[in-house]
Amino acid sequence: MNGKALDSRYFPLILDVLEAGVFTVDPNGSITSFNRAAERITGYSAEAVIGSRCSEVFRTDLCDKVCPLSVSISLRRTARNHEVYIQGHDGRPIPISISTAPLETPDGRLLGGVEVFRDMSQIVDLKRRLEDRYRLADIIGKSPVMQRIFEMLPLVANSNSNILVSGPSGTGKELVARTIHALGPRKRKPFIAVNCAAIPDTLLESELFGYLKGAFTDARKDKPGRIAAAEGGTLFLDEVADLPGVTQVKVLRFLQDRLYEPLGSNRPVKADVRIISATNRELDEMVRRDGFREDLYYRLNVFQIDLPPLSQRKEDIPLLVNHYVKLFRHSTGKDISGVSDEAMAILMSHPFPGNVRELENVIERAFILCQDRQIEPEHLPPSVHRGPREPGNGTIRANTIDVAKVVSIRDALARHGGNRTHAARELGIHRTTLIRLMKKHGIT
Numbered sequence: 001m002n003g004k005a006l007d008s009r010y011f012p013l014i015l016d017v018l019e020a021g022v023f024t025v026d027p028n029g030s031i032t033s034f035n036r037a038a039e040r041i042t043g044y045s046a047e048a049v050i051g052s053r054c055s056e057v058f059r060t061d062l063c064d065k066v067c068p069l070s071v072s073i074s075l076r077r078t079a080r081n082h083e084v085y086i087q088g089h090d091g092r093p094i095p096i097s098i099s100t101a102p103l104e105t106p107d108g109r110l111l112g113g114v115e116v117f118r119d120m121s122q123i124v125d126l127k128r129r130l131e132d133r134y135r136l137a138d139i140i141g142k143s144p145v146m147q148r149i150f151e152m153l154p155l156v157a158n159s160n161s162n163i164l165v166s167g168p169s170g171t172g173k174e175l176v177a178r179t180i181h182a183l184g185p186r187k188r189k190p191f192i193a194v195n196c197a198a199i200p201d202t203l204l205e206s207e208l209f210g211y212l213k214g215a216f217t218d219a220r221k222d223k224p225g226r227i228a229a230a231e232g233g234t235l236f237l238d239e240v241a242d243l244p245g246v247t248q249v250k251v252l253r254f255l256q257d258r259l260y261e262p263l264g265s266n267r268p269v270k271a272d273v274r275i276i277s278a279t280n281r282e283l284d285e286m287v288r289r290d291g292f293r294e295d296l297y298y299r300l301n302v303f304q305i306d307l308p309p310l311s312q313r314k315e316d317i318p319l320l321v322n323h324y325v326k327l328f329r330h331s332t333g334k335d336i337s338g339v340s341d342e343a344m345a346i347l348m349s350h351p352f353p354g355n356v357r358e359l360e361n362v363i364e365r366a367f368i369l370c371q372d373r374q375i376e377p378e379h380l381p382p383s384v385h386r387g388p389r390e391p392g393n394g395t396i397r398a399n400t401i402d403v404a405k406v407v408s409i410r411d412a413l414a415r416h417g418g419n420r421t422h423a424a425r426e427l428g429i430h431r432t433t434l435i436r437l438m439k440k441h442g443i444t
Helices: 008-017 036-042 054-058 068-075 121-133 144-157 173-183 201-209 245-257 283-288 294-300 314-332 341-349 355-369 401-415 420-427 431-441
Strands: 021-025 031-034 079-087 093-104 110-119 163-166 191-195 234-238 274-279 303-306
Touching: 021 036, 036 093, 036 110, 068 079, 068 093, 068 110, 093 121, 144 173, 144 303, 163 173, 173 191, 173 234, 173 274, 201 245, 245 294, 283 294, 314 341, 314 355, 314 401, 314 420, 341 355, 341 401, 341 420, 341 431, 401 420, 401 431, 420 431
Parallel strands: 163 274, 163 303, 191 234, 234 274
Antiparallel strands: 021 031, 021 110, 079 093, 093 110
């Protein structure tokens, strides 16, 4: 199509009708133009910023690290969709998404650079509200089972009853206990945790109840126990199934009367302490085999909260991944925005025998290896890449990314009756990406 070139006098008018902020800089980083959307988003007028260095105006968290605009100018290449926070004229942080490019004449002479940015405040606010919906304190989950637990916890927290939290290792039992404590009337008092499996049987009783000077050979002075330390607050007995028999009797008495005797004393001490216990074993089965006192079991288990393994709440994996990406991005300072669709598909297909704790370790490891803006399959550990087991012989299929993707997609579609929108949401990818992957791998 033939036609005249656009009159350059129209360029400022065109820039001013754009919804996106646009500004240009010279090769030294000094601002040379600033459109109206840029004024509206930042609160700065064009007159106030032209001639200033962009780092002095925007003060982003990348200015002191790797500035995308500086990289575009020096390497003469574009950069797209970096999410950063800038400081507005009034000092408030503003989330924006920026794209940058060098400005060159047709003969290759460098004039400077251009940055286009969009205000992400509404999107960030929407994400925050969605996260709040699927979050209670530090517990994250949108699966039906986790939503039911979210509904129960505030009610449980306001009671004074003993709670038993059960579930496989790594599911976050202590996190649930701390949340119950934080939501209840004892939140300003101590939360004291004791791992019953980590303390030798001979020492566990003195750790819980304390001792008086002279109670045994090395008792040179009085030492309060964990119950005394938790006065007015909560005592968390983790791995309570490992309580030795003699200690079970003394814990039972404390639960019945709220009285205990430190070692070396015959005078009962009264304590106001709430007990929350946790186990990854079947306590009721241990009771049937005489491995745990039945009366103590019923005292501990006034209300039971069962935490499911991560393999039974796959739809929570994308939420947890995003949570840990934010956590490690903040602690490491790395500009990693998330995981790729391929990496997410692998994570969704992994059974996670170590549950949430294993997922956290996987993302932490990926942050060590990843030098880009997105975690890719090669940043995940070999154990996560393994495909499903062959039926009958327990051997591992070919260690390929494609196998993991196909399995995770088929499983998600099966769980949602073939609904692609719901399956894509569970997998943490866009619906069009799911359709593309289905076509690529012949999934119907």
